[in-house]
Amino acid sequence: MKLSNLFIIFLLIFNISNCEKKKKNLIPIQNQVGIDKNGNVVIGTQNSSTTPNTTPSANTAPVGTLSNTAPTVTGVYENEVFSYQTMRVVTIDASVVDGSDQPIVGAVVEIRDTTNVNTIYQQVSNSSGRVQGSLNLNTTETTIYVYVIYRGVTTPAKAVVVRTGDNKVLVRITQIKIDLPTSTITSTGSSSTGTSLTDSDGDGVLDSIDDYPNDPNKATRLKFPTNGVNTIAFEDLFPNAGDADLNDSVVVYYIEEDLNAAGQIVEIRGNYQYMAHGSGFQHSLYLRLPSTVNVNYSSEVRNGNGVLLGNAAMTKSKTETTGINAFTPSVTDLQDGLRILGNTNTTMPAWNSRTTDTTYVNGHFAKVKVVFNTPVARSVIGLAPYDTFMRNESKNVDGTYPTDAPRAVTSAGSFQVYEVHRPGFYKFTSQATVDGDLREIGEDIYIDKNNFPFGIVVPGLWKWPRESRDLRILAQTGYPKFANWTSTQGVQDANWYSDSAAASSTNNYYASVITNKAALDTPNSQLLAFLGSVNSFAEFQILLGLLVVGVIGYFIIKKKFQKA
Ligand SMILES: [Ca+2]
Ligand SMILES: [Ca+2]
Ligand SMILES: [Ca+2]
Incomplete structure (x- = not known):
């Protein structure tokens, strides 16, 4: 058989296996932004900004009259305070109402990211017709798409601008309105156009959009980021201002959440x-959840070759190794933080940041699971990656750690006190002199005296700066757009981190690597490769089986034709 034939068979099988479970039409929409009498910004008006759904699929079948009517979304826009964040939060605290301004109970609100493909929010309106929660958007994302699904009918998308022309940013969605009285929505059952109203588990989310159609406790699975990985990076001289190379601890991550129909988080x-x-x-990586949550925690740690490490006591010593751990954290454990990756002496055996580090060495992997025995609202735990922080394991207590800064209940001797968090979690509650600078009440503890953060999240697999290269200084940075991003307060060059020149800049560690460089190439980061090999093994076996059947079938058919 020709190689090209084999390739076509493989492509066919591959395409079948990649069919999306959820399908909706992508509807381009122009927005109209106005201000209502209450000062709220209103995006779009009835029917004015919608494009008819011309090629409905099964899930968007025009059963009811909703099919040509995108919802009207009301939101609040504010000026944004720049703090080096590559992501922004949009709060959902909205009433879902119909054309008669009556609350709609049991409508599903789905919101997708700027691609209009990835679901980033899904929730059933409660008995008062409200939905609550929040979204985490990359600051490069310009538009989100809002759908309402009611009685099996999905509205077209309402495109909602995230940043307006006058640099106001969407901070809150307050109302989502479908423009017809619910009494006129005529779909009441399975229809000739194929819309199914089956809700097998009775959680209020139809099978067609329920990620867990047979589990009433779960309805939605979200991924952060929606594709690939993100990078979290810390400076470790806290509370003293660092050298802004943001490579002291660099971790890539990828988080999944399961939510119930009410939008509460049930598993991470x-x-x-x-x-x-x-x-x-020496550093370690922890996750702090509020001490009020009722959870079970388990973790599985592997070395850079993917080998599962041996069991170890869940101690908090400086030198522990970690294999499989599973426990029910106490209030003290929660305040101490749930350990993701232990001491870098063990878990990160190389700097991976100096020009002499020409061989990239894989750090350890951790898979953790948090099961909420009592589901929690988004507002309780915030958005992924939550309060993920770095602990400086080897810094002696020297009296400089701010009184207001968070700390573990348990510490090992005079160590394990210095915590480094991203901004946005802890503020000074009293005046304090830190690093020779007077800090005022309300200021963020984890923004230094030069207004630089101690930790950031960078979308994607970041090519981090090499040792001592200050990201902010043009002569040292591997990201020349960073300076303009900061000087324009985030208005311009929001995508500074996805600069194609970063790969060849000697100011970034990446350019120094000779050996094992493939491990640093997106999208094949070691983490993804590792996850892929674990999660896709079963799928791969099925594919292989199909491929074998296809090849055998091809030869049988070919032989028959040759005989004929
Ligand atoms: Ca369901
Ligand atoms: Ca379900
Ligand atoms: Ca450094």
Whole structure:
């Protein structure tokens, strides 16, 4: 058989296996933004900004009259305070109403990201017709898409702008309105156009959009990021301002959440890998959840070759190794933080940041699972990656740690006190002199005296700076757009981190790597490769089976034709 024939068979099988479970039509829509009498910004008006759904699929079948009517979305826009964040939060605290302004109970609100493909929010309106929660958007995302699904009918998307022309940013969605009285929505059952109203588990989310159609406790699975990985990076001289190379601890991660129909979080699955440790200090990586949550925690740690490490006591010593752990955290455990990756002495055996580190060394992997025995609202735990923080394991207590800064209940001797968090979690509650600078009440503890953050999240697999290269200084940075991004307060060059020149810049560690460089190439980061090999093994076996059947079938048919 020709190789090209084999390839076509493989492509066919591959395409079948990649069919999306959820299908909706992508509807281009122009927005109209106006201000209502209450000062709220209104996006779009009835029918004015919708495009008829010309090629409905089964899930968007025009059963009811909703099919040509996108919802009207009301939101609040504000000026944004720049704090080096590559993501922004949009709060959902909205009434879902019909054309008669009556609350709609049991409508599903789905919101998709700027691609209009990935679901980033899904929730059933409650008995008061409200939905609540929040979204995490990359600051590069310009538009989100809002759908309402009611009685099996899906509205077209309402495109909602995230940043307006006058640099106001969407901070809150307050109302989602479908423009017809619910009494006129005529779909009441399975229809000739194929819309199914089956809700097998009775959780209020139809099978067609229920990620867990047979589990009443779960309805939606979300991924952060929706594709690939993100990078989290820390500076470790806290509370003193660092050298802004943001490579002291570099971790890539990918998080999945399961939510119930009410939008409460019932399970978190996190996957992490140490990528670099550009520091003489020893670090570890932790997750802090509010001490009020009722959860079970389990973690599984593998070395850079994917080998599962041996069991170890869930101690908090400086030198522990970690294999499989599963426990029910106490209030003290929660305050101490749930350990994701232990001491870098073990878990990150190389700096991976100096020009002499020409061989990239894989750090350890961690898979963690948090099961909420009592589901929690989004507002309780915030958005992924939540309060994921770095602990400086080897810095002696020297009296400089701010009184207001968070700390573990348990500490090992005079160590394990210095925590480094991203901004947005902890503020000064009293005036304090830190790093020679007077800090005021309300200021963020994890933004230094130069207004630089101690931790950031960068979308994707970041090519981090090499040792001592200050990201902010044009002569040292591997990201020349960073300066303009900061000087324009985030208005311009929001995608500074996806600069194609970063790969060849000697200011980034990436350019120094000779051996094992493939491990640093997106999208084949070691974490993804590792996850892929674990999660896709069963799928791969099925594909292989289909391929074998296809090849055998081809030869049988070919032989028959040859005989004929
Ligand atoms: Ca269901
Ligand atoms: Ca379900
Ligand atoms: Ca460093």
